[in-house]
Structure formats: structure tokens, C-alpha cells
Amino acid sequence: MRLSQEDYQKAFVQTKAITQAQFDEIALTKEARQIGLDRVLVARGVLTETEVGQLMSIWFEVPFVDLGRTEIRPEDVALLPELFSRAQEAMVIGQTPTQIRVATTNPRNPILTSQLKKFFRREIVFVYATGRDLQQHYFLYQTDPESRLRAIIDRAQVEASGMDMRATDFVSTMIDIAYQRRVSDIHLEPEEEYVIVRYREDGILHDIVQLPVDLEENILTRIKVLSRLATDEHRKAQDGKISYKTPWGNDVEIRVSIVPTTHQEKAVLRLLTDQTQAFSLPELGFSPEDYTKISNAAHKPWGMILATGPTGSGKTTTLYALLQLLNEREVNITTIEDPVEVDLDGVSQIQVNERTGLTFAKGLRSIVRQDPNIIMVGEIRDGETADIAINAAMTGHLVLSTLHTNDAATTFVRLVDLGVDAFLIASTVNVVVAQRLVRKVCMGCIQSLDVNTEQKFLFERLPQARGLLLSMAEKKTIKDLQLFAGKGCKVCHMTGYHGRIGIFEVLEVSDEIRDALMTHKNANQIGVIAREQGMHSMVEDGMRKVLVGQTTIEEVFRVSQLDE
Numbered sequence: 380m381r382l383s384q385e386d387y388q389k390a391f392v393q394t395k396a397i398t399q400a401q402f403d404e405i406a407l408t409k410e411a412r413q414i415g416l417d418r419v420l421v422a423r424g425v426l427t428e429t430e431v432g433q434l435m436s437i438w439f440e441v442p443f444v445d446l447g448r449t450e451i452r453p454e455d456v457a458l459l460p461e462l463f464s465r466a467q468e469a470m471v472i473g474q475t476p477t478q479i480r481v482a483t484t485n486p487r488n489p490i491l492t493s494q495l496k497k498f499f500r501r502e503i504v505f506v507y508a509t510g511r512d513l514q515q516h517y518f519l520y521q522t523d524p525e526s527r528l529r530a531i532i533d534r535a536q537v538e539a540s541g542m543d544m545r546a547t548d549f550v551s552t553m554i555d556i557a558y559q560r561r562v563s564d565i566h567l568e569p570e571e572e573y574v575i576v577r578y579r580e581d582g583i584l585h586d587i588v589q590l591p592v593d594l595e596e597n598i599l600t601r602i603k604v605l606s607r608l609a610t611d612e613h614r615k616a617q618d619g620k621i622s623y624k625t626p627w628g629n630d631v632e633i634r635v636s637i638v639p640t641t642h643q644e645k646a647v648l649r650l651l652t653d654q655t656q657a658f659s660l661p662e663l664g665f666s667p668e669d670y671t672k673i674s675n676a677a678h679k680p681w682g683m684i685l686a687t688g689p690t691g692s693g694k695t696t697t698l699y700a701l702l703q704l705l706n707e708r709e710v711n712i713t714t715i716e717d718p719v720e721v722d723l724d725g726v727s728q729i730q731v732n733e734r735t736g737l738t739f740a741k742g743l744r745s746i747v748r749q750d751p752n753i754i755m756v757g758e759i760r761d762g763e764t765a766d767i768a769i770n771a772a773m774t775g776h777l778v779l780s781t782l783h784t785n786d787a788a789t790t791f792v793r794l795v796d797l798g799v800d801a802f803l804i805a806s807t808v809n810v811v812v813a814q815r816l817v818r819k820v821c822m823g824c825i826q827s828l829d830v831n832t833e834q835k836f837l838f839e840r841l842p843q844a845r846g847l848l849l850s851m852a853e854k855k856t857i858k859d860l861q862l863f864a865g866k867g868c869k870v871c872h873m874t875g876y877h878g879r880i881g882i883f884e885v886l887e888v889s890d891e892i893r894d895a896l897m898t899h900k901n902a903n904q905i906g907v908i909a910r911e912q913g914m915h916s917m918v919e920d921g922m923r924k925v926l927v928g929q930t931t932i933e934e935v936f937r938v939s940q941l942d943e
Contacts, residue, residue: 382415382417382485384406386438387406387415387416387417388402388406389438390417390435390437390438391416391417391420391426391434394434394437394438396426396430396434397420397426401425402416404707405419405420405423405425408706408707408708415510417431417435417509418510418511421511421659421662422659422700422703423659423703423704424659424660424661424662424670424674424700424704427659427661427662428509428511428512428662429445431509432507432508432509432512435507435509436507439485439486439487439505439507441486441505441506441507442507443506443507443508444472444482444506444507444508445508445512445822446470446472446482446508446512446513446515446516447512447515447516447821447822447823447870447877448822449823451473451516451519451870452473453519453869455471455472455473455474456470456472456519456520457520458471458474459471459498461517461520461627462627464517464520465517465627465628467483467488467491467494468483468484468485468510468513469481469482469483469491469495470482470483470508470513470516470519472506474501476501477501477502478501478502478503478504479495479499479501479502479503479504480504480506481495481504481505481506482505482506482507482508482513483505483506483507483508483513484507484508484509484513486505486506486507492505515878516870517559517627518559518561519869519870520559521556521559521560524556524560524578524587524588525587525588527552527556528549528552528553528556528576528587528588529588531545531548531549531552532549532588532590532591532594545594546594546598546600546601547601549594549598549601550598550602550605553565554623554625554631554648554650555625555626557578557648557650558625558629558650558652560578560580560872561580561581561652561878562578562579562650563579563580563582563649563650564579564647564648564649564650565578565579565647565648565650566578566579566584566645566646566647567590567595567598567599567645567646567647568645569592569595569640569642569643569644570642571642572592573590573591573592574589574591574592574594574595574643575587575588575589575590580872581819581876581877581878581879582691582816582818582879583874592642592643595643595644596643599637599643599646602621602635602637602646602648603617603637605621605623606619606620606621606633608635608637613639613644614639615639616636616637616638616639617635617636618634618635618636618637619634619635619637620632620633620634620635620718621635621648629652630652631650631651631652632650632651632652632718632720633649633651634648634649634651634718635647635648635649636649651718651720651721659700659703659704660674660697660701660704662700663693663696663697663700663880663881664880664881664882664883664920664924664929665881665883665885666883666920666923668913669885669915669920672810672885672887673701673810673812673885674704676809676810676887677701677704677705677777678705679777679809680775680777681772681773681774681775681776682772682777682778682807682808682809683768683769683772683777683778683779683780683807683808684701684778684779684780684809684810684812685779685780685781685782685790685808685810685811685812686698686780686781686782686812686814687781687782687783687784687786687789687790687811687812688781688783688784688785688813689783689785689815690783691816692814692815692816692881693814693815693816693879694781694814695716695720695781697812697814697881698755698779698780698781699721699723701779702714702723702726702755702779703723705753706724706725706726708725710752710753711727711749711750711751711752711753712725712726712751712752712753712754712755713726713729713746713753713754713755714728714729714754714756714757715729715731715739715742715743715746715755715756715757716728716730716731716755716757717730717731717739717757717758718730718731727749729742729746731757738764739756739757739758739759739760739761739764740761740763743756743764743767743768743771744767746771747771747774747776751776752776752777753776753777753778753779754768754771754776754777754778754779755778755779755780756768756778756779756780756781757780757781758780758781758782758783759780759781759782759794759797761797762797762798762799765794765797765798765799766798766799768780769794769799769803769804769807770803772808773803773807778807782794785813786813786902786906786916786917787811787813787884787906787909787914788811788886788902788903788905788906788909789902790808790811790886791804791808791811791896791902791905792902801896801899802896802897804896805888805892805893805896805897806893809887809888810885810886810888811885811886811888812883812884812886813883813886814881814882814883814884814917815881815917815938815939816879816880816881816882816938817879817880817881817882817921817924817930817934817935817937817938818874818876818877818878818879818930818931818934819876819877819878819879819880819929819930820863820864820865820875820877820928820930820931821865821867821868821870821871821874821875821876821877822877823868823869823870823871823877824866824867824868824870824871825863825865826864826865827861827862827863827928828861828862828864829858829860829861829862830857830858830860830862833933834857834862834932834933835857837932837933837936838857841936844918844922844932844936845857847918847919847922848860848922848925848926848932851919851922851923851926852926862931862932863925863931865877876934880924880929882917882918882920882921882924882930882935882938882939883917883920884914884915884916884917884919885914885915886909886914887909887912887914889908889912891908891912892905892908892909892912895908917939918935921934921935921938921939922935
């Protein structure tokens, strides 16, 4: 039961969290009608998720809870059926002999209140939780994934005649569990005597269960059928796509890649879900000063914004967050992507198709004839695409794109390598964002600790990082530091980490940097100028997040380019 516009106005405008003009502008959008004005405020970076939660709880006159910081017992969650919990956006988070404590997005829903009172016959105490927070904690309904998948495997071994049905059950259960755990990739990796199923969670691969070799063929056949691939082809690589709907009604697009190996075929399934749609730039981890730089560049009528980093560093997510910030009815936004990872309302999105000749370059040529204001190019891969994108940025379009470079300053060298003239780069590129993703400390089990032996060893090998951290913390020795880590809980599957956040360096192209480009300065020289003008490196941004408990020093060392 979604709130009315009048309710939202009271919650946000009358509390002076936003202005009437901001409310009127967002309330009229298609997004607000579909997912709710509160979620659009977060997606566009007007308010943070926590701010929205606190404001809504004040308006509802109930406490606000951050489920990540709340100890929740699975036996309490299980008091409500999962399908009901998802449909009503309500979850039991505690109980006493006389009361049931329920987190929900609408504590004033009379139908929900009536149903819960009849069901439990106890007093219902509501607290407010945001929709995304609830979404991220439905995994508490899960039993151990290995046990669930192992039960299917054992049935398949016993009931040979029903093996095809067991393969169907295994694939759907494997995907359902992955969706609940916010897994990005599922790997089926064949060895000589078994096949290992692995999940990539928060960027790290985890072993889940071992399959007998004789069952893998049936499972792969099921995956091939779902993705419309040739089931009798075992010697060539195949790529496909599955449009999957979870038991709870969520749509999941799955990219499938199958390749032959020295044992059997290996399959990797990339899950593109609706759980990543509502990220704003502040939620991704941008500092207020970096957010201001990007926002200023994004609201210029023309020019280029580039996100750089290796595969899997969150570049596309950053561009989607930018598009959500810019997505107004007054502008025409068109993208060309490979693949289209998230459907954005009000945005024309084009899928690259090499078979039909629709490449980034050819698609981009067509887009500029479609009267766009803003163009997003999924990736600049070659000189032709770079040339067209640069020219589009020079002729009155705002262009967003990605490149594979190690840091922000190297981006200019990469564009020159692709054949773009330095004066064109200097004239068009406004901001370069270099980024990596680090795992976040789990808020459900975070604790403050002294620097341990392993961390001391890292600091000894990397004195530059040690000096930087001590300077930022205003401490004299490592012994004086207090860092943070998660001790492990059910929320983080005992890893101490839950979710990911970006570490960034945002290079704003100034007149001095344009002069350096025109005089063919190298990347190191450009980087020095940028730092003199206030740019923080990714390592510095990571250290800031370490000091406030968002991540750990090990994570920053793992993903950063640190010289020993």
C-alpha cells in the first residue's frame, strides 16, 4: 500500500527536508508513480537512505530501524511466510510472549495491521524500515544453501529416472539462492572428479557445493534450454541470455557464457537484477566534494564524463546513478550498451548486436541523429567510437562513457593512444572518475580493534600507506590507531563484510590540466597537477573510509595500486 503524494509532502516538505519546488519536480515523474517518491529522492541523491528512513519514521510516529545494525533471529523472521513478507514489505524482527515487532515500509497500513493481529493474536509493534533495507534482508528466510542444493543432488543420485526434473529444481534453486544473497555471478567449474558451484558475493568467489560429474551434463542442458543455446554443441563457446522470474515476482536477466574446458564445459551466469536500480552517487561512496564536482559537470549542456577502472569496478553503476540524477522529462537520454544491464524508465536504451552490425560506433552515429541531449556509451573500445563520442561532446551533447585505465590521469594517454587529438580531449572532457570497489564492514557485527599483527606487517611493507593513514588520523604511531572490522554474523555469512562501496579519485579538468594536455605532459605529470588542485587519490579515499569504519585496510590494499 503506497503512500499518497499528500503523505509524502507532509513527510518531506513540511519538515523542510526538501523544498516545494523539488517535491513538485520529482512528484510528476513516472519513476515516482511507479516506485514511490521516497525511493526516487534516494536514487537522485536528494536525500540518503538513512535520511529518508528517519524522516518517514518521524511522520509515521514510530521508531526507525537500520536492519543491518539490528540483531535479527531467523526463527523470528520465519513467523511470517516469505511470500507474504515480500508482498506486504513487512518482516518480523523480534517477539515477546505478548508482542510481535514488525519492520515495514507502511506502519499505518490498516489491512496489514488487521491481518497481523488475526494471525498472531498478540500486540503488533511497528517500526519503520526502508524498502531496500527489507529487500536486502529477505535472505534471512534461507536455510544453508549447501544443504538445500545437496538435498537436490542426493535425490538425483537416488532417483535416476527423475534426474531431468532434479536438474530443473537445481538450476532454479541455485538462481533463487543467488538472488537472495545478492550474488553477481554463478560459476560451474568442472574438475576431473566433480564440478564445483561457486558464488561471487561482494566481488569474492565462495565455494558453495560440489556436483557429481554425471549430473553436470543434465544441469548444463537445462541452462542451455533456458538460454536457447544448442544443447548438442559441446566443442564451441556459446553465449546466451535467460529472462528469469523468482518465486517472489522479481525479474532477473541472466547472461550465460559456456566454454569447453579440458574436463567438461564451464558455465558462468551473470545476474543482472532490479536490486541495483536505485543507487545514488552519495550511496556509491562519493564524498561531498567529489559529488559536487561530478554534479557540476553533469549539469553542463555539453562535454564528457568518463568512468574508468578494470572490469567489475562499478563503472556502469556509476553511470546509471548519473543518468538517474539527470533523468528529467525535458531532456532526451539515449544509451548504447553491451549489454543493457538495468532498464531505466524514460531512457532510450540500445543493445549492441555484433551479428547485425550494430556496434558501439555505428549505434553512436545513429544516436546523434536522434536529437539527444545526453548520450551514454557503455564503453569506448576503439578509435572510431572514441572519435564519434568526442565529436558528439563538442557539438552540444553531454556524453557519459567508460574506459579501462588504472587511474584518472592515464585516461588522457589512453584516448591519445586511440587516435584522439590532445586538443579535442582538452576541449571536451570535463571530469574523469577512476574507481575500485571494496567490501563494506558489516554493520551487524562491526567492532573497534587495535591494529593486528597482519596489518602491522602490511604497513611495514608499505610505509607510504602507513604515513598517509597516520597523517589523516592525526596519530603518531600505528599503536595509537583504532580500526574497524566485522567479527562475522548471519547477515554477512560470517565474512565480516556485507555489501560494497566505491573508492574514487575524481579529476576535474581545469585550465592548468588542459594546458598540460596541449603540451603533451605524461600521466604522472597530469596526476601531480590534479593533486595540487585538490584531487584525492583512490588510496586516500580508501583510507578515509577505513578511518570511519566503512571498510578495512586489507580491502584497500587488495584493490589499490600501491607501490611497495
